[in-house]
Amino acid sequence: MQSVMNLKIKYRESFRPFAPTVLQECVSEYFEFEGQSPYMLITAPVREGKRRKLSAEEEKLFGIEKLKTLRSEVPAVTHVDYSARLQTVSEASNPRYHDMLKAFYELTGCPVIINTSFNVRGEPIVCTPGDAYTCFMRTQMDYLIMGNYLLDKTRQPEWEEDFDWRDHFEAD
Amino acid sequence: MYILGISAFYHDSAACLVKDGEIIAAAQEERFTRKKHDFSFPKNAVKYCLAEAGIKARDLDYVAFYDKPFIKFERLVKSYLAYVPAGIKSFLQAMPLWLKQKLFLRDILKEELAYEGKLIFPEHHQSHAASAFYPSPFQEAAILTVDGVGEWATTSYGVGRDNKINLMAELRFPHSLGLLYSAFTYYTGFKVNSGEYKVMGLAPYGEPKYADLIFNELMDLKPDGSFKLNLKYFDYCVGLKMTNGRFNKLFDGPPRKPESVVTQREMDLARSVQVVTEEVILRIARHIHKETGQKYLCLAGGVALNCVSNGKILRDGPYENIWIQPAAGDAGGAVGAALIVYYDYLKNQRKVEKKECWPSSYLGPAFENGQIEEFFKSNNIPYEELQNKNISRRVARLLADEKVVGWFQGRMEFGPGH
Missing domain, CATH: 3.90.870.20 (Carbamoyltransferase, C-terminal domain)
Structure with missing residues (x-):
């Protein structure tokens, strides 16, 4: 694990x-x-x-x-x-x-x-719902519980980004 | 009464708001700007703190600034590592900028916040110790601060009693445990100032093969835990890197290249410096106990994030209990600066009634269900709404089915994230 x-x-x-x-x-x-x-x-x-x-x-x-x-x-x-x-x-x-x-x-x-912690390598810990959702979609996390709402990865629309986010965060 | 504590221009800038002695909000600037270790003026963090209290900058009674008297070292290290061989130049350029910003802090506060009230720069070591003692659940306790990289007094100790802090002794730069650890962080191929916890995590895979070499060659350690480093092995005062050719020769090879394969050798080096750190900290902790006779110990500073040595102090040390300031770096400094104004400068009473004084570290922004749902709707994100009473069981079920779940609940935490 x-x-x-x-x-x-x-x-x-x-x-x-x-x-x-x-x-x-x-x-x-x-x-x-x-x-x-x-x-x-x-x-x-x-x-x-x-x-x-x-x-x-x-x-x-x-x-x-x-x-x-x-x-x-x-x-x-x-x-x-x-x-x-x-x-x-x-x-x-x-x-x-x-x-x-x-x-x-x-x-x-x-x-x-x-x-x-809720972040990926080199990223500050998530702050807003937007940060949390982005991190959720970029990783292989299965579910996200935000307040009283549950998000299931398999039901999310496809995540599209025009750059590789791994280049975005400098490795720590 | 509102006091805003700020730390900025150094490593992790942060803001913290104290209302009548209670910390009601605190956050690091990096969380808002999404730039790790952001050290610019924490205008977003300040805005958040004020909004949390529902006040404007003009309602503040004091702004306290966490002052870093010894900026030079880390800048040296950072600029050298990043811009060799143009390091000297970037260092010289960075210095006046910082000085300028400090001198013009009053102007920055006016410009960014429209604040023109009282501004206090508490004494550096006092704010550091204050962040360890004032939020602790102890009415009276010994205090130990062990700085990370780049400050003048590297280790200091004393006693906190009620609203007073009395510092008794300090070890000075460059004889620093934080620097020793950082030298090995550099040598094992990790980033100084953020890779230290990786060295700590790597240590259990190794054997302390080099511990004796460190004790015998790199330092002169006294029974009371004070020590002098043998500076001929370190380059952090004058050179371009943390360690030099003599160091490489002593440990039989060059530093590991960052991101290359980690070998048994790095594991053994990590274990060795960890063992040495634990021994030094334990000696210091025992010495302070002998000197002060206190039952409790409060810790702050980068080295206090070494949870392995904290566990050692608790298990093998002479104290009934210990308390560690979770925001141990510069972020904690913002807290210390604000609290020292409240207790030391303004002489307010400090009475520990609750067992937990630090109001938990959940001091950042929270989002209401309404705001979250709004976000989903405006971005066409499919979601399922759960009733309060069902959340626990549902999430527990997912975890039991070996799912990985992101948990976004309540206020954001203040302190370091790994």
């Missing part, structure tokens, strides 16, 4: 890890962390019990090859050293996002999702 997200959505280097959003009330169940980390500014180790034991062969993998192993129950956000850059979300800090995570938890039994 990490490699796919990096190349399809963000158009950035595949070694770069993704960060998880986790329900505040579940954070210590998955990570060695008790407090709040609302801004993704603290990393913490994935709990021992949530890690997956690597085979002898997998242990030998080197450098970028390490990406190919599933290291935990939440593999896409577990970095190769078992760390994760946490964002905790509580009812108070972001009610709508918290509510959605709770629904995801009820559906799947997992209180953790990938969260990455």
Whole structure:
């Protein structure tokens, strides 16, 4: 998932890890962390019990090859050293996002999702509905939820641009 | 009472509006101009902040400007990297422009905003520390600011108590942890000033093979975390690049060419400088604890965005809790400048009652359903309207089906985006 997200959505280097959003009330169940980390500014180790034991062969993998192993129950956000850059979300800090995570938890039994900023490599984070729609159409994002409106990529008119937007943003 | 904080002409220009001590709006100019790290006068961000409060510039009581006393270094690095060998020339050209803009800030404010009221330039280190302490959930705490690239005091610490900040010591340019990290950012083929977090992300793939070499050759580190860099390896004071031939020889090769394949060597270099950074920060954090006896620590500055070392401080350090200013760079400076006017200059009381003082970082523009629908209609964009109660389940279902969903809700966040 990490490699796919990096190349399809963000158009950035595949070694770069993704960060998880986790329900505040579940954070210590998955990570060695008790407090709040609302801004993704603290990393913490994935709990021992949530890690997956690597085979002898997998242990030998080197450098970028390490990406190919599933290291935990939440593999896409577990970095190769078992760390994760946490964002905790509580009812108070972001009610709508918290509510959605709770629904995801009820559906799947997992209180953790990938969260990455809404932009592509070299682009400032989107600001207006126009910025958001453009970014949505340029990438392989499947859906966009803006306010109370849901956009389905398969129903959108074809996106046409007379230049390659990848040249538009200077690589960071 | 309204105070507008501004940072501009340096790296990430931003504006922030404080109403009676509370931050009610803040945004970086790049979000409006769509130019990453835009450093021009943040007129769009200012306009947004004023509109959010429903006021005009003439209603402002003060404008506080985040001053950068040591512009020279980053300009040197930037212009050298970009325009070698015409670097010197572009540097000399950039300098008077900046000086001019600073001197004429009053004119700019008048011209852009029709503002002719009080303008304050708080002391630089104080505003930096202010951005770490005043919005924190602590009535009293130790403060550590570790600057990124290009400022005069590179590391400073002190204590914040109520509405007062007392800075106790600082490490000075060029002996800077931010610069050391940036030197390796350059050497491993990433962009100085924005590629540092890539080095951090790359580190876990490597082994700290070069950590001892860094400790032994590049720096003289004391038990209290203070250090001197061995300047014969760095070119950032006089040369055209971050590192020089001696550095390349020491680490056995030239810098990686940007966008070329990342090899195990870069991973090992990244891990090594990360390990060194963590060790230095941890020593400093322990030293400050010994000196101040404070239970809590507030952090700000570019290096405070190194979330790996933050995690280390929290787990292995002596503090009960830490708080990190999320807008750690220049954007945070706009916040610090405004708050220092409110608390230090105007001597307003500061009482921490709520557990969360920073009003979350959702401080930017939001769009109402009506505005969004209007946008769809005028652009013939097909959409489906959901009821409030159905949004969570519907989106959760999509995610469970492994769809990638863009989430555009509420106010835009203030702070760095990765």
